[in-house]
Amino acid sequence: MSQVSPRLAITITGTGTRFTRVLGVLAVVVMTWVVVSGLFLTPQDVVQGDAVRIMYIHVPSAWIAYIAFIVTAVASAFWILSKRHSMGFDRVAGASGEVGVLFVAITLVTGSLWGRITWGEFWQWDPRLTTTAFLFVTYIGYLAVRQLEGSIEQRARRSAVIALLAVLEIPLVHFSVVFWRSLHQKATVLDPNGDVKMDGLMLFTLFSGVIGFTLVFVWLVVHRQRTMLLGDLADQQGLDTAILARQNEGVSD
């Protein structure tokens, strides 16, 4: 993305490139199709009626949320294992974590709206829902750790360890919640994704949703990752300028 700054009259280059622009246009086109088809073109479900329309955005966003956290964990592992501790891995991990939190939030909100229609309640203490909620708070903690003050290396090291510990934590949480629900209340929660007989267009729309959300995810991570580098460099430059100013003060005295 290039624009001309009115004051300085020089071109400022942002985080956009030809690749992200093409990606962005594709993402907008596919997402527009998903919204139009999901809301208007696809038929009602036999069991769920119109409620099934939420599926076309809920399922892909849940899918992307999980993908995002896997990317965070893998990038963190690469950062730790790579000899040069390349900061690119840390930025991808952080950007993917942020986008993941956004998509888990969307998943939880759309899921509870769907639940309100099918179950009559916004929330059920179902293992999958509960684990997703824990995923949400865990990665909010991860993002908070990234905000801690310190050098870029400290941020990378701390957050990489947290991301890998989350890989230990989430299965334990999931298992204990499954175990808890199975021992006590026997009530089985209606699976909103089950009981849906999908025709060709419904399947295609869901599939387009997955593609569209994936494009959006890549676009967001690429831009966020570059923005993070800009922010780090800007901070660094601010520090350099301050040090230089202080040194000049010393000289003039």
Next chain:
Amino acid sequence: MNKISGVRRVVGAVLIKDLRIEVRSRVVTNQVLPFAGLIMIMFAFALDNDDVLQRVAGGLIWLATMFSLVVIVQRSFAIDTSDGALDLLRVAGVDLSAVFLGKAIALTMQLLVLDVVLVAAAFLLYQVQVSAVGFVLLVTCVIFATTGLGFVGTLYGGLTAGAKGRETLLPLLLLPVMAPVLIAATRATEAAFGSGGAVTSEGWAWVGLLAVFAAVFGLGGTLAFGPLIDE
């Protein structure tokens, strides 16, 4: 000096240092124990029903333990970072895994004392009852749960040590991680108390989960603690 005995010496030294600080300052005895007791009394005010209290006693014990744990961990690392003790250990080339184990054992021992008091409070204030078999289950559950909590508390305490804003960050990080312990220890304790018609034998599976948790975070912490505070 071979490696094993060196590790053992560091673990012992750190453990004794942490316990000695406690014995001299008496912060856990004079402040955290009363705080935990106060939580138990406040729960009684809030719930205001003997049957309900008896039913939820197990959960209240573990919630009070976890809130107190956050306070203990914060203090323990505040002492270590305020006079640069952690940095000195690092400069001295001490094996940080051994430091982790020493601090985790010290924390577990303090939590054990805390839980003895909390269980006693539950007997006195909430009128819970326990059979002989239930008592064995309760003791096993407390041992495994406090071990697991000692490991995660030390691990995340080390992460936030010395960082600004750690007071608010530590609970945010710790509480979700401790959720499996809260679920498992509460169910095992309820089985021991027979709350809500729970059978004692149901509790042992939960103790197994607590053991898995302690093993996973014991291993994870031993590996991760060094990189975390090595800056």
Next chain:
Amino acid sequence: MDNAGFIVASYLITIGGISLFALLTLLRAKKSARLVLDRDKTWL
């Protein structure tokens, strides 16, 4: 459409949430981009 309110709300929240995040990221990029030399922008 039955339950149109819930269904439309879930679409609005999804699209709105993503757009807001994208917008904030771009604004932030624009702000920091002024302070950074083009030769440091590794993607160019």
